[in-house]
Amino acid sequence: MLFNLSLFLAGLIQASVIKAHTIVPQGFATANGDQFEVDGKPFAFVGANSYWLPLLTTKEDVTNTFEEMKNAGVKVLRTWGFNAINGSELEYAHKSGLTYYQVWNSSEWVINNGAQGLQRLDYVVETAAKNNIKIILALTNNWVGYGGMELYINWIAGSGNTHDIFYTDRRIQVSYQRYVKTIVERYKDSSAIFAWELMNEARCLGDLSGGPACVPGSQTLSKWYREQSDFVRSLDPYHMITTGGEGHFYWKDPKFASDYNFNGQAGENFDLDLTFPNIDFGTYHLYPQSWYASQDFPGSNFSSVQWGIDWITFHAEAARQVGKPVILEEFGMSGLENKTTAYPAWVQRALDTKIGG
Template identity: 25%
Template sequence: MALVCEASIPVSSGFIQTRNSHFLLNGSPFLFNGFNSYWVMHVAVEPSERYKVTNVFREASAAGLMVGRTWAFSDGGYQALQTSPGVYDERVFQRVLTRINRVSGVAYKDDPTIMAWELMNEPRCQVDYSGKTVNGWVQEMAPFVKSIDNKHLLGIRMEGFYGDSVQDRRQYNPGYEVGTDFITTNLVKEIDFATIHAYPDAWLPGQNNDAQMAFTQRWLTSHWTDSMIILKKPLIFAEFGKSKKSPGYSISARDSFLNTIYTNIYNLARQGGTIGGGLVWQIMAEGMESYYDGYEIVLSQNPSSTSVIAQQSNKMTALEHSLTSPQGKLNSRPHY
């Protein structure tokens, strides 16, 4: 499972909820800029390394990042969720959901500082490109999770690939499929919000920057439209980044990529809601070279990227405030 935490929201606040295609906190619109740090669980188990978790959350909060997402599972080994390929231990789901926080004394399922759970990271089934196999799994697991914890939002953490349900949408896939169906599976009633990812440098290798960015903008717009009109659920741009391993990489190129993504997220959120925010992949602490995947951003070492991220945080916060009336409820402006 993946855990999506609110990095800076007080414990006394209520749970994040949805209404139609909006995220709400205490009845008011909730918009955010966030980050991925999948490695938190692995580092936190080592007492000598835990300071890195603290440093990342401190730096992220300073940059206005309100939501942090990490992984709460492992494959193989001690207390693994996936004990062997395709074999899962349901008790691990229950242990995560019911675990008592040693600091606060609150069970995770009762903790409002957790925004949402996600069933898996990037589910794929390349022996069934229709998406029906993954869809069946979600139909089984989503009610199971909700039976243990019905307070938190639940997502899937899909990348956004289209399957059989709406044939003309397949044109937006990056030239291949992974056995998921963005529309059908996100329509499962226990799923509260949709997600997409985009790694155009990896998905469209050999294409120039303009072509990759054009794809990404079409990808985001098509999923925003489907989330608003068909799903009627909020959307999170849950992973995006530019790798140092890509041809022509530079920090300025990465900053330009992030700025373009952020501008698209902001403009779509301003037009009519639906998209709640984005989570950049990925933020790391100093001294974590063994975890580097090419997409890492160390905020303390990358002032220009930190500035781009902080500007987006400020814009999303200002937009959230503009959507709220003095009474703290959604104002009267039209929403889709």
């Protein structure tokens, strides 16, 4: 899930040195000590989720968007580094001007380096650099939208397989890594890249199915995070790497046993995942209104605002245990009154804990 109005503000907390004994190129963002840095100077930022940016069909629209962001003080944006289609959709894509990077006609996809393909992402990265804005670039999607991991599953393993096979099937991992290598090697020398993001909102469950291999305690997703972050680091020794996850926990406290966000059912183990050497900072998302729809109604004892405050606090505490930065990467509420109540409270709590939102 991602709302266009989601804004995030990175604060400063304890962080490990991510590139020990390595001279990071000028202009690259790093995590060092208790802060993000650029060229040895503290780097705090206001940012925007702009997943749609590479999908704009004219350079003028991209240029104007960056000018608006720069004028608003945005220093980091998060966008999709993926957009895949089936070969049967090519005719529509050409007629509509749709941006697409991968075309699937068999178990081997084909890259689109053309004017409707990676050249559009090239322009986004180039324009970001000109405006001194950095990019968190997500490499695939847990959800069906924009040709996420379901296309890998359908074309390689077969449409009858469950969602979790993406994390365990070696053929799928090799295909995913081939795409990751294409993107990382294309932009690894650019200071406009803030970080590589392994997947948007990785879960055991997708739009269509879950699966038996990815259950609480299996560490299926954690192992995938570890392996893929190590792979990206082998390609790029300098840029930061993060999960792109929603920050689900795996707590064994009985009072959280029935709560999807805490009992490990989602597949993540935020406390463990943040310890991996090539996960340089953590991410988490915040949508209590939709996550607890059955409890969030007038007169209920459940408070989306308070739940969000607690969620921010839990991640701040986990981050301090590990000594790495964490970004509240997405958050959202529907309804203007809800926004004017929740957003100031959440942002203030994030600032109080030295973690941004």
